[in-house]
Amino acid sequence: MDWDDMRVFLALARMESLGRAGQQLRLDPATVGRRIARLEEGLGRRLFTRSHQGYALTDEGARLLPHAVAAENTMAAAAQEAGEASTGLSGQIRVGAPDGCANYLLPQVIATICEANPALDVQIIALPRVFNLSRREADMAIGVSAPQTGRLSVQKISDYHLHLAASTDYLSRHPPITQLADLRQHRIIGYIPDMIFDSELDYLSELGLERVALGSNSVAVQFNFIRHGAGLGVVHDFALPSAQGLARILPDQFSLKRSFYLIRHLDDRRVSRLNRFAEILHKAIRKELTALEGQLQ
Incomplete structure (x- = not known):
C-alpha cells in the first residue's frame, strides 16, 4: 500500500x-x-x-x-x-483544549514554545466538548477530567482555581454582595445547562443556582459578558489578569479547584517529537498557571 x-x-x-x-x-x-x-x-x-x-x-x-x-x-x-529533523521541534502539532484554556492560557504558552522552535507549527483547537483522539482530531488534548476508557495515556498537569467575579462597574450599579445568599438578587452568567459536556464544569450547581440569565457554551463569551458588566459568573483565576476592571466576589466564601490533564493516544508515545513537545508543554503550562494565579495574591 x-x-x-x-x-x-x-x-x-x-x-x-x-x-x-x-x-x-x-x-x-x-x-x-x-x-x-x-x-x-x-x-x-x-x-x-x-x-x-x-x-x-x-x-x-x-x-x-x-x-x-x-x-x-x-x-x-x-x-x-x-x-x-532539525535539533529543534518541527512539523505540525495539533492540540485540543477546552476554550477557557485555549483562550487565556495556551496562546502565550504556545507562542513561547514556537519562538524557541521556529520550524514548529502548532494548531490550537478550542471546542466545548471532549476530543476523540482515536479519530485523530488532535495529536494531544488538554482535559478537565481524566478519561477512564480508551487507549489513552493521561498525565495530570496542574490544579487551577476559579472564583465568582464581576466588573467593578456592574458591582457599583447593583446591590452589595456580602454573602452567598445575595447572589440570587443578581444576573448570573454561566454555561447553558444542557450543553455542559463535563461535570467538572457544572460550577453553579455548587452554589445552588439554577437560573442562568445569560448563558453560552463558550467560556470566552461568558467572560466577555462579565467584562462588559452584564452580570456575574464563575471565572478562571488565570483569565482575570487579561482584563482590567474585574473583581473577585466573596473569595473567602466560594472557591473552586479543578485540574488540567494532558491526554494522548498510547500509540503516540513511540513518537519522540510528540514526547518532547508534550514534556515542554506540560512544564510551560504549570509555569504560566503559577505566574497568572500569583498575580491575584
Whole structure:
C-alpha cells in the first residue's frame, strides 16, 4: 500500500472535507477525491460516506485508521533517526483544549514554545466538548477530567482555581454582595445547562443556582459578558489578569479547584517529537498557571 495514499486517507479522515484536507496536503480538492477513489478501488472497499456534513469513515475506513496512524508514526520516527529533523521541534502539532484554556492560557504558552522552535507549527483547537483522539482530531488534548476508557495515556498537569467575579462597574450599579445568599438578587452568567459536556464544569450547581440569565457554551463569551458588566459568573483565576476592571466576589466564601490533564493516544508515545513537545508543554503550562494565579495574591 502506497504511503502517500495513506497520507491522503488520514487527512480526509481528520478534516472530513476535501477542501480542508487539500489545504493541509497542499493539493487540489479534486485531486484528493481522485486519490481516495483510487485507494478505495485498489482495496476493493468503501472507506468514506459522503453527506451534507462532509466525509465520514465507514466501518472499513475506521478499521484502516489505526493502521494508517501506526504507519504515520513509523515514518515520523524513521525521519528523525535518519537525521531529517532539525535539533529543534518541527512539523505540525495539533492540540485540543477546552476554550477557557485555549483562550487565556495556551496562546502565550504556545507562542513561547514556537519562538524557541521556529520550524514548529502548532494548531490550537478550542471546542466545548471532549476530543476523540482515536479519530485523530488532535495529536494531544488538554482535559478537565481524566478519561477512564480508551487507549489513552493521561498525565495530570496542574490544579487551577476559579472564583465568582464581576466588573467593578456592574458591582457599583447593583446591590452589595456580602454573602452567598445575595447572589440570587443578581444576573448570573454561566454555561447553558444542557450543553455542559463535563461535570467538572457544572460550577453553579455548587452554589445552588439554577437560573442562568445569560448563558453560552463558550467560556470566552461568558467572560466577555462579565467584562462588559452584564452580570456575574464563575471565572478562571488565570483569565482575570487579561482584563482590567474585574473583581473577585466573596473569595473567602466560594472557591473552586479543578485540574488540567494532558491526554494522548498510547500509540503516540513511540513518537519522540510528540514526547518532547508534550514534556515542554506540560512544564510551560504549570509555569504560566503559577505566574497568572500569583498575580491575584
